[in-house]
Amino acid sequence: xxxxxxxxxxxxxxxxxxxxxxxxxxxxxxxxxxxxxxxxxxxxxxxxxxxxxxxxxxxxxxxxxxxxxxxxxxxxxxxxxxxxxxxxxxxxxxxxxxxxxxxxxxxxxxxxx
Amino acid sequence: xxxxxxxxxxxxxxxxxxxxxxxxxxxxxxxxxxxxxxxxxxxxxxxxxxxxxxxxxxxxxxxxxxxxxxxxxxxxxxxxxxxxxxxxxxxxxxxxxxxxxxxxxxxxxx
Numbered sequence: 001x002x003x004x005x006x007x008x009x010x011x012x013x014x015x016x017x018x019x020x021x022x023x024x025x026x027x028x029x030x031x032x033x034x035x036x037x038x039x040x041x042x043x044x045x046x047x048x049x050x051x052x053x054x055x056x057x058x059x060x061x062x063x064x065x066x067x068x069x070x071x072x073x074x075x076x077x078x079x080x081x082x083x084x085x086x087x088x089x090x091x092x093x094x095x096x097x098x099x100x101x102x103x104x105x106x107x108x109x110x111x112x113x
Numbered sequence: 114x115x116x117x118x119x120x121x122x123x124x125x126x127x128x129x130x131x132x133x134x135x136x137x138x139x140x141x142x143x144x145x146x147x148x149x150x151x152x153x154x155x156x157x158x159x160x161x162x163x164x165x166x167x168x169x170x171x172x173x174x175x176x177x178x179x180x181x182x183x184x185x186x187x188x189x190x191x192x193x194x195x196x197x198x199x200x201x202x203x204x205x206x207x208x209x210x211x212x213x214x215x216x217x218x219x220x221x222x223x
Binding site: 004033035040041043044045048055056058090092101102103104105107 | 117149155156158162202204208209211213214215
Protein backbone atom coordinates (compact mmCIF):
# COMPACT_ATOMS: atom_id res chain seq x y z
CA UNK A 1 0.00 0.00 0.00
CA UNK A 2 1.58 3.26 -1.13
CA UNK A 3 1.66 6.04 1.38
CA UNK A 4 1.24 9.69 0.60
CA UNK A 5 3.16 10.69 -2.52
CA UNK A 6 4.12 14.16 -3.69
CA UNK A 7 5.58 15.53 -6.89
CA UNK A 8 7.91 16.97 -7.84
CA UNK A 9 10.57 16.36 -5.22
CA UNK A 10 12.39 19.61 -5.88
CA UNK A 11 11.48 22.71 -7.83
CA UNK A 12 13.26 25.95 -8.62
CA UNK A 13 11.31 29.01 -9.75
CA UNK A 14 11.92 32.73 -10.06
CA UNK A 15 10.04 35.54 -8.42
CA UNK A 16 6.68 36.30 -9.98
CA UNK A 17 6.24 32.85 -11.48
CA UNK A 18 3.49 30.40 -10.65
CA UNK A 19 3.91 26.85 -9.35
CA UNK A 20 1.74 23.76 -8.98
CA UNK A 21 2.52 21.00 -6.50
CA UNK A 22 0.75 17.64 -6.47
CA UNK A 23 -0.25 15.15 -3.82
CA UNK A 24 -1.76 11.68 -3.90
CA UNK A 25 -3.26 10.59 -0.60
CA UNK A 26 -2.83 7.27 1.11
CA UNK A 27 -5.25 4.63 -0.12
CA UNK A 28 -8.61 4.97 1.60
CA UNK A 29 -8.06 8.58 2.65
CA UNK A 30 -10.38 11.33 1.44
CA UNK A 31 -8.98 14.43 3.14
CA UNK A 32 -5.84 16.30 2.14
CA UNK A 33 -4.12 19.01 4.15
CA UNK A 34 -1.22 21.18 3.00
CA UNK A 35 1.50 22.64 5.20
CA UNK A 36 4.41 25.02 4.56
CA UNK A 37 7.65 24.34 6.43
CA UNK A 38 10.18 27.14 6.20
CA UNK A 39 13.80 26.29 6.96
CA UNK A 40 14.30 25.78 10.68
CA UNK A 41 10.62 26.16 11.47
CA UNK A 42 7.68 23.90 12.18
CA UNK A 43 5.05 23.25 9.51
CA UNK A 44 2.33 25.88 9.14
CA UNK A 45 -1.19 24.88 8.07
CA UNK A 46 -2.18 26.28 4.67
CA UNK A 47 -5.55 24.64 3.96
CA UNK A 48 -7.49 21.40 3.94
CA UNK A 49 -9.62 19.81 1.21
CA UNK A 50 -12.49 17.39 1.67
CA UNK A 51 -15.08 16.34 -0.91
CA UNK A 52 -13.38 18.60 -3.46
CA UNK A 53 -13.92 21.72 -1.37
CA UNK A 54 -11.68 23.81 0.83
CA UNK A 55 -12.86 23.00 4.33
CA UNK A 56 -10.43 25.06 6.40
CA UNK A 57 -7.78 27.66 5.70
CA UNK A 58 -4.84 28.94 7.68
CA UNK A 59 -3.35 32.41 7.62
CA UNK A 60 -2.07 32.41 4.03
CA UNK A 61 -2.80 34.95 1.27
CA UNK A 62 -5.05 34.28 -1.69
CA UNK A 63 -1.95 33.64 -3.83
CA UNK A 64 -2.15 30.18 -2.32
CA UNK A 65 -4.97 28.14 -3.79
CA UNK A 66 -5.77 24.50 -4.17
CA UNK A 67 -7.91 21.89 -5.71
CA UNK A 68 -9.03 18.38 -4.92
CA UNK A 69 -10.01 15.92 -7.64
CA UNK A 70 -12.66 13.19 -7.54
CA UNK A 71 -9.94 10.59 -6.86
CA UNK A 72 -9.00 12.65 -3.73
CA UNK A 73 -5.63 13.74 -5.10
CA UNK A 74 -4.86 17.40 -4.65
CA UNK A 75 -2.90 20.31 -6.06
CA UNK A 76 -1.44 23.35 -4.37
CA UNK A 77 -0.99 26.41 -6.56
CA UNK A 78 1.04 29.45 -5.63
CA UNK A 79 0.89 32.57 -7.83
CA UNK A 80 3.23 35.54 -8.00
CA UNK A 81 5.99 33.73 -6.14
CA UNK A 82 7.99 35.63 -3.54
CA UNK A 83 11.41 34.78 -2.15
CA UNK A 84 9.69 34.04 1.15
CA UNK A 85 7.68 31.23 -0.44
CA UNK A 86 10.84 29.12 -0.49
CA UNK A 87 10.05 26.19 1.79
CA UNK A 88 9.27 22.49 2.05
CA UNK A 89 5.61 21.94 1.21
CA UNK A 90 4.09 18.97 2.95
CA UNK A 91 0.90 17.17 2.10
CA UNK A 92 -0.93 15.08 4.69
CA UNK A 93 -3.86 12.77 4.15
CA UNK A 94 -6.47 11.44 6.53
CA UNK A 95 -10.04 10.25 6.61
CA UNK A 96 -12.89 12.71 6.97
CA UNK A 97 -13.46 12.60 10.70
CA UNK A 98 -11.66 14.94 13.01
CA UNK A 99 -10.01 12.28 15.13
CA UNK A 100 -8.02 10.33 12.59
CA UNK A 101 -4.26 10.53 12.17
CA UNK A 102 -2.75 12.58 9.38
CA UNK A 103 -0.08 10.79 7.33
CA UNK A 104 2.55 12.99 5.73
CA UNK A 105 4.26 12.76 2.39
CA UNK A 106 7.98 13.43 1.88
CA UNK A 107 7.34 16.97 0.70
CA UNK A 108 8.26 19.17 -2.24
CA UNK A 109 11.22 21.48 -1.76
CA UNK A 110 10.47 24.80 -3.52
CA UNK A 111 13.25 27.32 -4.06
CA UNK A 112 12.36 30.78 -5.34
CA UNK A 113 15.24 32.79 -6.78
CA UNK B 114 -5.54 30.54 18.98
CA UNK B 115 -3.80 27.23 19.42
CA UNK B 116 -0.03 27.26 19.73
CA UNK B 117 2.86 25.06 20.77
CA UNK B 118 6.15 26.16 22.29
CA UNK B 119 9.27 24.00 22.29
CA UNK B 120 12.49 24.64 24.16
CA UNK B 121 15.01 26.66 22.21
CA UNK B 122 18.03 25.28 20.42
CA UNK B 123 19.42 21.97 19.23
CA UNK B 124 20.14 19.14 21.61
CA UNK B 125 23.45 17.34 21.42
CA UNK B 126 24.09 14.33 23.60
CA UNK B 127 26.09 11.13 23.80
CA UNK B 128 24.78 7.69 22.97
CA UNK B 129 22.89 6.08 25.89
CA UNK B 130 22.24 9.47 27.50
CA UNK B 131 18.79 10.54 28.74
CA UNK B 132 16.82 12.80 26.43
CA UNK B 133 14.19 15.35 27.41
CA UNK B 134 12.57 17.85 25.04
CA UNK B 135 10.15 20.29 26.61
CA UNK B 136 6.83 21.18 25.02
CA UNK B 137 4.07 23.42 26.32
CA UNK B 138 0.85 24.37 24.61
CA UNK B 139 -1.96 26.90 24.56
CA UNK B 140 -5.34 25.73 23.34
CA UNK B 141 -9.05 26.05 23.79
CA UNK B 142 -10.88 22.90 24.70
CA UNK B 143 -9.14 19.56 24.98
CA UNK B 144 -6.75 19.06 22.08
CA UNK B 145 -4.94 15.87 21.16
CA UNK B 146 -1.17 16.10 21.47
CA UNK B 147 1.50 14.58 19.26
CA UNK B 148 5.21 14.19 18.77
CA UNK B 149 6.42 13.90 15.18
CA UNK B 150 9.93 13.04 14.03
CA UNK B 151 11.59 14.17 10.81
CA UNK B 152 14.68 12.35 9.60
CA UNK B 153 16.99 14.11 7.12
CA UNK B 154 15.39 14.42 3.69
CA UNK B 155 12.14 12.85 4.78
CA UNK B 156 8.62 13.95 5.72
CA UNK B 157 7.09 13.84 9.16
CA UNK B 158 6.42 10.57 10.94
CA UNK B 159 4.11 10.26 13.91
CA UNK B 160 6.16 9.15 16.92
CA UNK B 161 3.50 9.07 19.62
CA UNK B 162 0.25 10.68 20.69
CA UNK B 163 -2.08 11.28 23.62
CA UNK B 164 -5.71 12.24 23.31
CA UNK B 165 -6.71 13.18 26.86
CA UNK B 166 -5.28 14.40 30.12
CA UNK B 167 -2.95 11.99 31.95
CA UNK B 168 -2.62 9.75 28.89
CA UNK B 169 0.92 8.54 28.24
CA UNK B 170 1.97 8.03 24.66
CA UNK B 171 4.89 5.72 23.98
CA UNK B 172 6.76 4.30 21.00
CA UNK B 173 10.30 3.08 20.28
CA UNK B 174 11.39 3.84 23.84
CA UNK B 175 10.07 7.41 23.72
CA UNK B 176 7.38 8.55 26.15
CA UNK B 177 5.32 11.69 26.77
CA UNK B 178 2.53 12.35 29.27
CA UNK B 179 -0.35 14.76 28.62
CA UNK B 180 -0.29 17.13 31.62
CA UNK B 181 -3.34 19.37 31.56
CA UNK B 182 -2.45 21.16 34.81
CA UNK B 183 0.89 22.35 33.40
CA UNK B 184 -0.24 22.34 29.72
CA UNK B 185 2.82 20.28 28.86
CA UNK B 186 3.73 17.22 26.81
CA UNK B 187 7.45 16.70 27.34
CA UNK B 188 9.23 14.00 25.32
CA UNK B 189 11.64 11.63 27.08
CA UNK B 190 13.82 8.68 26.21
CA UNK B 191 15.97 6.85 28.70
CA UNK B 192 18.86 5.80 26.44
CA UNK B 193 19.27 7.40 23.02
CA UNK B 194 20.98 5.85 20.02
CA UNK B 195 22.75 7.45 17.08
CA UNK B 196 19.75 6.46 14.95
CA UNK B 197 17.56 8.80 17.06
CA UNK B 198 19.29 11.80 15.49
CA UNK B 199 16.48 13.77 13.84
CA UNK B 200 14.26 16.82 14.29
CA UNK B 201 11.41 16.39 16.77
CA UNK B 202 8.19 18.41 16.57
CA UNK B 203 5.52 18.76 19.21
CA UNK B 204 2.04 19.37 17.83
CA UNK B 205 -1.56 19.71 18.88
CA UNK B 206 -4.70 19.01 16.93
CA UNK B 207 -7.59 21.39 17.20
CA UNK B 208 -10.38 21.92 14.64
CA UNK B 209 -8.95 19.05 12.60
CA UNK B 210 -5.73 20.93 11.87
CA UNK B 211 -2.30 20.49 13.39
CA UNK B 212 -0.36 23.30 15.02
CA UNK B 213 3.36 22.60 15.37
CA UNK B 214 6.18 23.87 17.50
CA UNK B 215 9.40 25.03 15.84
CA UNK B 216 11.11 21.70 16.36
CA UNK B 217 14.31 20.61 18.09
CA UNK B 218 17.21 19.05 16.28
CA UNK B 219 18.64 16.16 18.25
CA UNK B 220 22.18 15.02 17.50
CA UNK B 221 23.40 11.84 19.19
CA UNK B 222 27.16 11.37 19.20
CA UNK B 223 28.62 7.85 19.34
